[in-house]
Amino acid sequence: MVTLNLDPIIKLTPEQFYQLCQQNPEIKLERSATGELHLMSPTGGETGRVNTKINLQLALWNEETQLGEVFDSSTGFHLPDGSDRSPDVAWIAKERWHNLTPEQRERFLPLCPDFAIEILSPSDSLAKTQAKMQEYLDNGCRLGWLINRKQRQVEIYRPGQPPEVLEAPTSVSGGEVLRGFSLDLTAMANRTALEILENAFKVRPINYKKHQWNRDSNYCMFNRILDIEIDKNTKRIWRKILR
Numbered sequence: 001m002v003t004l005n006l007d008p009i010i011k012l013t014p015e016q017f018y019q020l021c022q023q024n025p026e027i028k029l030e031r032s033a034t035g036e037l038h039l040m041s042p043t044g045g046e047t048g049r050v051n052t053k054i055n056l057q058l059a060l061w062n063e064e065t066q067l068g069e070v071f072d073s074s075t076g077f078h079l080p081d082g083s084d085r086s087p088d089v090a091w092i093a094k095e096r097w098h099n100l101t102p103e104q105r106e107r108f109l110p111l112c113p114d115f116a117i118e119i120l121s122p123s124d125s126l127a128k129t130q131a132k133m134q135e136y137l138d139n140g141c142r143l144g145w146l147i148n149r150k151q152r153q154v155e156i157y158r159p160g161q162p163p164e165v166l167e168a169p170t171s172v173s174g175g176e177v178l179r180g181f182s183l184d185l186t187a188m189a190n191r192t193a194l195e196i197l198e199n200a201f202k203v204r205p206i207n208y209k210k211h212q213w214n215r216d217s218n219y220c221m222f223n224r225i226l227d228i229e230i231d232k233n234t235k236r237i238w239r240k241i242l243r
Contacts, residue, residue, distance in 0.1 A: 003036050011035055014078055018108055021076065028074075033081040033135075040086075047121040050149060054117060054183060055089050061181045068093045068114070076108035079139040084108060085132065089117035091178065112139035115177055120148045133157045143177040147185075154185070 012020065012035065021029050028040040043051070051073065059070045071090040078084050090113035097105075104110055116136045118129050126148070133144045137159050144157035152168040166172065174181035 003038055014082070014084070014108075017084060018076075028086065029084075030086055031084040033079075033083040041121075041123050043119075043121050047119055047149075050147070051088050051119050054119070054147075057183055058089060058091060058178075058181065061178070062091070065180060066094065067179070069097045071109075071113070077113060078108045078110045079112045079135070081135070081139055083135065083139075085135070087113060087116040087136070088119045091115040112136060112141050114141065115143045115174070116141055117145045117147060120146065120150070122150070130155070130163075133163075143175065145172060145183075 012031070017029075017031050021027075030038040030040060032038065055070065055072055062068060062070050068091050071087075071092075073086055073088045075090060076084055076086050077090065092109075092111065092114050096111060096114070100109065100111075113136070116133075118132060120126060120129055129146060133146050133155070134157070136144050137157055141157075142159065146155040146157070146163075147153075148155070154166045154169055154172055156164040156166065156172070158164075170184070170186045172183045172185065174183070
């Protein structure tokens with residue numbers, strides 16, 4: 001992410017910022033409440049893959065419940081504090097969508113989403129993304145998730161509460177905000193376990209069954225690493241691979 005401070009030259013109005021984005025659709029721009037412009041880098045394939053799967057799960061739940069509207073990372077939100085943000089995944093309650101005029105729906109939505117997800121990519125700053133999650137809460141967001149797939153963590157943000165950190169969860173509940181929704185993170189956990197295995201042994205896991213190693217010795221070698229480095233959920237995944 002690249003940050004530009006245009007204040008010494010010009011302070012963009014919301015309309016000017018909107019037009020700037022419309023004239024440069026190939027660039028993803030966000031703006032802070034103090035007027036700084038943030039040029040967002042395209043995500044890598046793995047981050048984009050996870051983003052799509054999460055958006056799909058939320059969209060399918062929403063199609064069934066009809067409780068609101070789901071938006072992807074290309075949607076702009078003009079927040080009450082004057083900032084303009086584009087969460088990786090966002091959701092707003094149905095009545096808030098209905099309260100918008102047709103003209104408002106065609107532009108950056110003039111509200112903060114009820115629910116927002118940010119997926120930390122390798123190029124993102126954890127501290128800055130955590131600050132963005134707090135910014136969502138300060139502007140009226142009712143629930144936020146910061147997904148850190150490399151650390152296998154999910155930080156849950158709720159108004160008036162400190163962030164809750166989940167270690168290697170296989171699912172996350174939407175609680176009272178997203179009634180009946182549970183995000184399945186099993187695929188992400190499995191993928192991360194495979195990446196750890198590859199890095200530890202410098203060979204793709206699919207090749208293990210081809211090696212003529214003693215199965216018991218191989219299993220013991222894995223157990224030594226499992227007992228030291230990772231949690232019970234990932235141990236279960238690795239042991240399933242070794243069967």
